Amino acid sequence: MKQSSFYQDYFGLRDRPFTLVPDPEFLFWSxxxxxxxxxxxxxxxxxxxxxxxxxxxxxxxxxxxxxxxxxxxxxxxxxxxxxxxxxxxxxxxxxxxxxxxxxxxxxxxxxxxxxxxxxxxxxxxxxxxxxxxxxxxxxxxxxxxxxxxxxxxxxxxxxxxxxxxxxxxxxxxxxxxxxxxxxxxxxxxxxxxxNRMTPDLTMKYIEHRLKAAGGSGKEFTPDACLLVHDITGGVPRLINQLCDFALLYSWTEETGRTVTSCMVQSVVDDGVFFCQRAVEREAQA
The missing domain is CATH 3.40.50.300 (P-loop containing nucleotide triphosphate hydrolases)
Structure with a gap:
């Protein structure tokens, strides 16, 4: 299966913005x-x-x-x-x-x-x-x-x-x-x-990765970005994993070319994304 068959075309991206492979072009200089x-x-x-x-x-x-x-x-x-x-x-x-x-x-x-x-x-x-x-x-x-x-x-x-x-x-x-x-x-x-990134830096990080991949940087709503930070604690690798799945979910659901907090939460609720912070957060809910 070619990469282009994933969510890139749907969101107008030339690359996947949240891969885990280190890439100098995506380096975020906080x-x-x-x-x-x-x-x-x-x-x-x-x-x-x-x-x-x-x-x-x-x-x-x-x-x-x-x-x-x-x-x-x-x-x-x-x-x-x-x-x-x-x-x-x-x-x-x-x-x-x-x-x-x-x-x-x-x-x-x-x-x-x-x-x-x-x-x-x-x-x-x-x-x-x-x-x-x-x-x-x-x-x-x-x-x-x-x-x-x-x-x-x-x-x-x-x-x-x-x-x-x-x-x-x-x-x-x-x-x-x-x-x-x-x-x-x-x-x-x-x-x-x-240290881990703050909520504000997490939003800028997500925007930066999206722009580097050819997007507008606004594919995630502010609420979605804040929820991503809350779930990941501002750890870049976890942010990448969660955002990658959120884009995938939005593409498969065809809910529009914007990732909302509901879509991010769906990724967590389905158990697709796993990290200790997400488990602790679910236990407190």
Whole structure:
């Protein structure tokens, strides 16, 4: 089935405005997202040892991260590690793999560490610098985070040979703030926490996504937008899921080319959209 057979033609849209796949064209620059991006950019350009970006699931961390990585100059070597887990030896293998540094699976920790150090020194000699990005870093143990901190001790004179960007859920921020992680916290030179969007920003977010997809931005009534915020709590990923189904419902019901609060509520009542906040809201009704 072609995408055009869905609701796009009905609403005069060239694309689905609320897909979950990160797309730079749909990036909504709310004030806090601009600040978060500025902090990420500052962390890289200022050669901060560790930059920290946290926020709840679906607040746009990964989208901002990919946008930043696409803007980096050619002299920056990036190693992206997602969902890294395991002991310090396995974590080091994750790092080597992300940087495309060959290693033997039966090599000792010391041998792999030497491989990494040689690679970093070689890149530095070529006028390049290395940035290691850990997405979903809340899955790394405290021991693993301490091991990452040790990597920032690899330096040449006054220049650090590797920078870390740690991206994760609020638990990551709590881990870094723990008294046992004091040495790690002292290496964090730039940090930002993304909060959920307010009702006003949720309305602007929905309008922005619709316009980016070729619409007028007014396909959702103000009441529908406020209900979307109430149900999702202002989390972008949840907003996308709910709005996508609301457009689909409006198309199938042919109730007009405007999504009302009744249509949004129908999506929730039918159990098509599921999130904890929606369940709690239904229980209180």
């Amino acid at each position: 004030p806090q997202h601009r600040r978060a991006y500025s902090v990420l950019e500052f962390g890289v350009l200022s050669r901060a040892p560790i930059t920290l970006l946290t926020g709840e699931i679906g607040t746009g961390k990964t989208t901002l991260l990919h946008n930043l990585l696409s803007q980096l100059e050619d002299d920056v070597i990036v190693g992206l590690v997602s969902n890294a887990q395991g002991n310090r030896g396995e974590l080091l293998q994750w790092v080597l793999n992300a940087l495309d540094v060959p290693f033997e699976t039966d090599a000792t920790y010391v041998q792999n560490f030497q491989r990494l150090q040689d690679f970093l020194i070689d890149q530095y000699a070529q006028g390049k610098r290395v940035v290691l990005v850990f997405d979903e870093a809340q899955n790394i143990s405290r021991e693993g985070l301490e091991e990452l901190r040790m990597l920032t001790n690899i330096n040449s004179n006054k220049d650090e040979l590797v920078q870390l960007i740690l991206v994760g859920q609020p638990e990551l921020r709590d881990m870094v703030r723990h008294p046992s992680m004091n040495q790690l916290a002292q290496r964090v030179s730039a940090s930002f926490h993304l």
